[in-house]
Amino acid sequence: MGQIQHRRPVHWGLHLALLPMAVTAIVGYLATVLWSVGVSFTSSRMFANTNFVGLEQYHKLFASERWQLSVYNLVLFAVLGISICMVLGFLLAVFIDQKIRSESVFRSIFLYPYAMSFVVTGLVWQWMLNPEMGIQSAVRRLGFADFQLDWIVSQDKVMYCIILAAVWQASGLVMAILLAGLRGVDEEIWKAARLDGIPPWRVYVSIVLPMISGAVGTAFILQAIAAIKVYDAVNSMTRGGPGLASEVPAKFILDHLFQRGSIGLASAASVVMLLTVVALLVPYYYLRKHQAAQQGAKA
Amino acid sequence: MTMATTPSKRRPAKAWTPARIGTYAFLLSAAAFFLMPLYVMLVTSFKTMDEVRESSIFALPLLPTVEPWVVAWSSACTGLECKGLQVGFWNSVQIVLPSVFFSILLGAINGYALAFWRSRFANLLFGVLMIGVFVPYQVIMYPLVRLLSSVGLFGSLPAIVVIHSIFGMPVMTLLFRNYYTGIPQELFKAARIDGGGFWRIFWELMLPMSTPILIVATIMQVTGIWNDYLLGLIFGGTQFSPMTVQLNNIVNSTFGERAYNVNMAATILTSAVPLFIYLVSGRWFVRGIASGAVKG
């Protein structure tokens, strides 16, 4: 695996190229995150001050019922939302891959939600899920007088509405990524499987899925990034309500950053979120490195 | 794993087995689910406000009218002025073009560097980016504001471009890195032996091979940056107020009548550019991802 080392030209070209990434990563992300960490230890309100208060903001944070609820909602949203998206995206990809007619039409239909901003599609979902204006009333008008779809006004079920809208928006992207992966699977695999008499669903689950694990991984990461930062969907559909029932961390942070002028508390919340992400990502990263090394050793 | 995609139609249409029927049934029901909001938006945008108030949101307009569309484009009130969305259209274009270009270029360079040039420093930077991407951008916005103002860039087009490049860098770098790791190392080594340096190999070999992923990246960035509201608002100043600001002013007026029909027309108009791009290039989007963005 010998690489020819050209001392000067390599350093010149590479370092120049890495400069934007370095500036962005260090100044744009690292420095600003460190700033947030710093602020989280102060009593900053609307503007940052240097009044050190130790862990007070964190105490306030963990004592806040609203924060606890937002974290619970986020976990529910992430686990349920990502799973449904991945499964639905996979199913859509599998079925579209069956050499159907009008494939491009179907594909566009599943992908277009991703192109629209949630700021207003959220409003449309709110309408549709509103018991008086939307689906419930339309179905009742058709004669099913007992039909109920009032989740969006229910304390316990409102998060499912948000998940529904998020699945609508993101499944198309998962489908596109997995479809691409599926298209890369050799025809020979299918022929061999048919010869061996393995049912198609088995082929998909045990053979194809592992083969497209890269695609699955990419789709998952993109979903996770969007899920943790979820804000637009909640803000446009329910404004965090009814009451506080659909509160999520990103909204908690934003409300305290701007509306409530407590950037100290908001920064503490951001730091907690970040630490959680790091705690989840680092093992995941090592796991994949380990897997890749194993695969490399096999090949 | 091959890089070429298998064409979608290799054989003539198959027979109508239960499996085929099931496939179409599933796809059609899914399509109905996905189309429902768009249907509501379209239907509402052609109704008068009386009809919106009275009838079900799913009902077709009895007296269709294009008035809401005209109003949305040219006369909806967005503050002092009542000139509609058209005001922001060219601003959005002005913002999107350079921002997409630079964020993708930087992502490509980074991805290329990470995939071929073993540099622990680069990998470290990438790690920082991949963690930083999980932070809601509003959190790091305030320090960035102070930063940009200290170098005198705030409130200008370069400012927005820089900001979009910063926020787009993690995902763009991820995409290109994954794509380039799918390109055989032999190609790269051969080029090095031929005397190619960092930039030459990039411009003359890798970039030309990147068409599929460039398309994917372009689609994602155009959509994301076109639909962005907050960054254009804060970092752009009055001169570069994007279409989404007008849209927000029209749709989210808190103290006034909500003209839902105009709102729906306005949203479709604002989303027209990304929607059009998706419709036209959906096929390449899939092919592009297929060609290697999916190595993980």
Place this chain on the structure above:
Amino acid sequence: MHALTKRGLAALVAGMGISGAALAQKAEVVHWWTSGGESAAVQELAAAYKAAGGTWVDTAISGGDNARNTTINRIAGGNAPTVAQFNTSLQYHEVVLEGMLNNMDAVAKEGNWDKILPEPIKKFVKVDGHYFAMPVNIHNPSWFWYSKAVLAKAGVKAEPQNMTEFFAALDKIKASGAIPLALGGQAWQEGILFNAILHTSGGADLYKQFYSSTDGKVAQSPAFKKVLSDFKRLKGYVDPGSPNRDWNVATAMLISNKAGFQVMGDWAKGEFAVAKQTAGKDFGCFPGWGAKAPYMLEGDVFVFPKSKDPEVIKAQQLFARVATSPAVQVAFNAKKGSIPIRTDVDMGALDICSQQGVAALKDPARHLPAPTQLASPEKKGLLDDAVTKFWNTDQSVDDVAKVLAAALKG
């Protein structure tokens, strides 16, 4: 088209002693007035400013939070607008403390603001003896609106004068088949309802005590707990489709005679106006029980980000002069639904609801500060959270009283 003719404005300008329209002072104005009705109002301001020789560069940003957030970020970023909108509250006091605003003492002295501004407003625009904000209107977020048709059909003969009569009226409306109380189930609207009950039923003193409390004891008092239970009792009169309903959709329920009462700010008048309904004929309005009901004074102000540039200062001062002048105050407020900040103007153009407001303005005993003026945004936020949770869940009065007490202690 405008209440003021160009000639009238020119005369006004001459009267203000501004020489020469050749100096086009450019002012970039950030505000959140983006609806049709608000647009009409801000056009009055802009027209007057232009007639006085200025150039108005409009930066409208829908959503108060968005607009204020943008203003603060732009001030921090060194690209501040010339003039920016806030509410008459503590929102901008930290900005003042950071020394980021110009003061308008010169214009205030000229215009005699010390005399003409009502005390509660003056308290919030005058910080440390300097005028750091310019009030442009007075809004009361806490009015009771009712549909005359619905009340007539239900047999409600007179406006309720206390809580008991209010519940009685609501019962009658319920019996008649209409929705007694139209509410939009959003936290801020629930807050408005709560504040209205607190100050009109619990009394101005209890209200003031509550919002300025630092030991939380008032939240556990019997009088306060009664307010809480009355508030919760109102939920029985609100229809189940209320959550996340927009405020103007709720007003529409009154307009279409589906609901009887709504508690909302005086900007609701705009909705009635668009539906061509007249105050006193189709709908009624009162700010609280009885003729001496407390009247909350909130509203909008403009602040002037710091600048040493003389052109900018001139533009800011011109803006302050124009916007507080009597004729502009009448024209602007007539369109906005609020009342002018000065009592020495011709109130004939205002409808009967605004005139009730003006009468209240003239009586200092009725002046009531808004919650945003008594509590910091952070504290108010905590209280709002507690109130909306109480409204939306089965929480008991005792529990929420404890939570509120803790929030007040801070």
